[in-house]
Amino acid sequence: MTTIAVTGATGHLGRLVVQALLDRGVEPGSIVAAVRSPEKAAGLLAHGVQAREADFDRPETLASAFAGVDRLLLVSTSSPGSRLTQHVAAIDAAKAAGVGFVAYTSILRADTTPVALAADHKATEEHLAASGLAHSFLRNGWYIENYTAQIPTVKATGSFLGSAGEGRIAGATRLDYAEAAAAVLTAAAPKTVYELGGDQPFTMAELAAEVGRQLGAEISYTDVPAEKLVEILAGAGVPQGFAEILADTDVQIRENGALDNPGPDLRDLIGRPTTPLATAVAEALKA
Incomplete structure (x- = not known):
């Protein structure tokens, strides 16, 4: 059984990804809600989903959060200025835990866009690529x-x-992007970049x-x-x-x-x- 973890799973996007995975028939027990405050995940637990503490500002929590995880969705955090450090900690912990695949929610054309908001995303993509982990960039x-x-x-x-x-x-909508993330997490051979x-x-x-x-x-x-x-x-x-x-x-x-x-990737993923x-x-x- 493939174990899939979703970071920020009690947030606006993460919770929708978890629901999209359930809607795709993924076994609830094989889904890990990796969240800063597991006590806030009662709704997910009611579906049979696992909840594990994963605080990017406390990297020591990440080893147990990602233990046994095969596929990970790293939902970008909402803290410009500090989130690159958070993302690097999560990627390094995923590699150390033996995670097989990481999908990261980035921004459109992160490698070439002039948008200032993209700087952290571009650097995160570069760190993930350099990690050697199999990965997909979900450039939302x-x-x-x-x-x-x-x-x-x-x-x-x-x-x-x-x-x-x-x-x-x-x-x-967030639901569109969440369904796309679920499709990538359950795909046999996902692409490296989705715009x-x-x-x-x-x-x-x-x-x-x-x-x-x-x-x-x-x-x-x-x-x-x-x-x-x-x-x-x-x-x-x-x-x-x-x-x-x-x-x-x-x-x-x-x-x-x-x-x-940028093209048809989103509608192709969500069908x-x-x-x-x-x-x-x-x-x-x-x-």
């Missing part, structure tokens, strides 16, 4: 949820704010129009200079460094198409078209 595009999470604020203000201009974004993006790239103006249509309200997109966007985000409580990263991403969307559709923008917005409004 933008989550549509990055935008639909803003809907409560947008309802109040009547506008999305950004610096992306008319750049197109090949967004897909994953949605089938229907959209502009921020098109997103605003769709949200407005479903709300029955006038919702616009207001494009502002990157420096102004940083100021607005920082004023709303976003840490300065991360606000600059988000603004840079918008600039690269506008100027270089950094998050536009269906990716979730349409209208459906993703409707699901967000229901939630």
Whole structure:
């Protein structure tokens, strides 16, 4: 029996990957939820999934977390600035534990993109490749949820704010990316690199129009200079460094198409078209 571990399995993406593995018929007992706080994994335990402590900031927890694991999904952490150290610790522990295959959730075209957010991903990919472990890079595009999470604020203000201009974004839902990860983890011979993006790239103006249509309200997109966007985000409580990263991403969307559709890998993996923008917005409004 192949044992599959998923890091961050109680997080937004990880929990969906675990469910996608179960939906594919993977035996619950052969799935390891590698999480910082196992006590938060009660819902997974109810399905028969194992829960093991795996704290990337405490590398001593990783040997037991990855013991007996054949395939590992390393879900990138959300701590720019420190996550490369965390990822390196996880990769080194996986190698020491004899893990046979590691899939890593990266970013579109991590090796060539000008997006500042990609630096940690590129370095992680390089470390994983140098480790000698069999691996796949799951280069995820933008989550549509990055935008639909803003809907409560947008309802109040009547506008999305950004610096992306008319750049197109090949967004897909977390569920799309989770199903793709499950497909790779259970594949007989996965590819080394998957460039994953949605089938229907959209502009921020098109997103605003769709949200407005479903709300029955006038919702616009207001494009502002990157420096102004940083100021607005920082004023709303976003840490300065991360606000600059988000603004840079918008600039690269506008100027270089950094998050536009890279090809068919995502729909090929999940065996269906990716979730349409209208459906993703409707699901967000229901939630």
